[in-house]
Amino acid sequence: MSVIIYPQNSSLLLYKKQQRVQKRQQGAILVTSLIFLVVLTVLGLSGARTSLLEEKMSANFKDKNLAFQAAETALRAGENWMAAQSLVPEQDNSRVYQLNANDTTDKNWWWPNDSDIDVDNNGIPINIGLVNKSPRYIIEKQLFIPDSLNVGHSNPSGQYIHRVTAFSVGGTNNTSSLLQSTYLKRYNE
Numbered sequence: 001m002s003v004i005i006y007p008q009n010s011s012l013l014l015y016k017k018q019q020r021v022q023k024r025q026q027g028a029i030l031v032t033s034l035i036f037l038v039v040l041t042v043l044g045l046s047g048a049r050t051s052l053l054e055e056k057m058s059a060n061f062k063d064k065n066l067a068f069q070a071a072e073t074a075l076r077a078g079e080n081w082m083a084a085q086s087l088v089p090e091q092d093n094s095r096v097y098q099l100n101a102n103d104t105t106d107k108n109w110w111w112p113n114d115s116d117i118d119v120d121n122n123g124i125p126i127n128i129g130l131v132n133k134s135p136r137y138i139i140e141k142q143l144f145i146p147d148s149l150n151v152g153h154s155n156p157s158g159q160y161i162h163r164v165t166a167f168s169v170g171g172t173n174n175t176s177s178l179l180q181s182t183y184l185k186r187y188n189e
Contacts (some may be wrong), residue, residue, distance in 0.1 A: 037185075066170040136168070
């Protein structure tokens with residue numbers, strides 16, 4: 001038979017042992033919580049940066065879409081003007097130009113003075129809201145296609161091909177859109 005001897009102050013010994021363990025671990029929770037806070041801060045900043053980037057992308061998409069819609073409106077206005085003509089439009093007005101006579105891909109050709117005042121600007125403006133400058137269009141005489149290859153003394157009948165070009169900026173001048181369409185029509189001669 002074995003006898004177990006318990007110290008008289010066993011609870012006191014247990015308390016002292018716990019104090020020694022606590023003294024060794026006193027700064028560990030502080031370091032752990034600081035690391036956890038740093039990780040949460042990095043995640044929060046990353047989320048904010050992503051959110052800002054998405055907002056900029058959304059604004060740019062809206063601006064580009066606005067420029068496209070305005071240019072399409074001007075393009076349709078040019079096509080509607082062509083549809084309303086019963087005679088071949090002459091090149092001496094401000095709407096119809098010789099093909100490739102101008103660099104219509106350059107924004108400075110449309111607005112040489114960088115203003116929306118119609119005095120020195122090229123093309124026909126279309127007044128719509130929401131865009132920084134009025135969208136504009138021009139028409140270029142491209143080609144005549146005769147109905148017959150017979151050469152005679154009279155004017156041959158046939159169809160005319162015109163190119164309609166429209167240009168617009170969006171809500172800012174940083175975004176632009178250029179659209180072109182080819183228009184085929186037989187005129188009364």
